[in-house]
């Protein structure tokens with residue numbers, strides 16, 4: 001899968017793309033990430049990427065030409081989507097990540113300053129995405145979140161397909177608590193059932209712990225799960 005990232009801070013991504021599973025997947029050519037500094041496509045001699053907003057107001061707006069020109073310089077693959085990372089976008093989730101992992105190419109535009117000239121959205125953007133209800137200085141952190149979430153769903157990238165099927169099996173619930181050695185630490189013991197070797201009982205314990213954890217921390221997820229399981233109401 002091809003990722004094209006438009007940013008004025010390409011250095012921001014460098015170490016993240018070199019280490020861990022993401023770095024390995026790139027070395028093994030399971031995915032390719034191209035960083036495009038859209039300042040290179042600015043049309044004036046000062047390489048200006050932003051300007052004051054029409055109508056006045058605080059902050060600066062990203063000019064449309066550097067972004068549109070960069071997109072036009074990128075060779076498009078068959079199944080491709082162009083995403084603008086912005087706090088006004090649709091909230092990102094695992095389901096969206098699974099759909100994106102089926103594509104051949106994702107083009108990610110990292111917004112900056114107060115916003116992006118609206119014509120960029122009309123001309124080249126397919127979807128606007130936010131990673132949460134808080135404000136970042138720019139889309140770079142969000143692009144990295146999206147990149148890692150999608151990349152680990154590409155076959156061969158995670159390197160442990162059992163982890164993925166485990167995740168989808170537990171879809172919608174928080175993880176149960178995990179323990180490793182030693183069996184006792186400062187008076188705190190590992191739950192007996194985990195040392196029992198009884199796989200059926202262990203599975204049941206983990207299931208009830210996952211539900212308990214979800215009920216306490218994310219009751220919204222539990223409600224969503226219950227609604228999905230209910231059969232659709234007959235039209236009256």
Ligand code: 6GU
Nearest residue numbers: 085086131132134136142
């Ligand atoms: Cl995608 N961009 C910015 N600037 N802030 C955000 C965001 C994106 N998602 C959440 N906050």
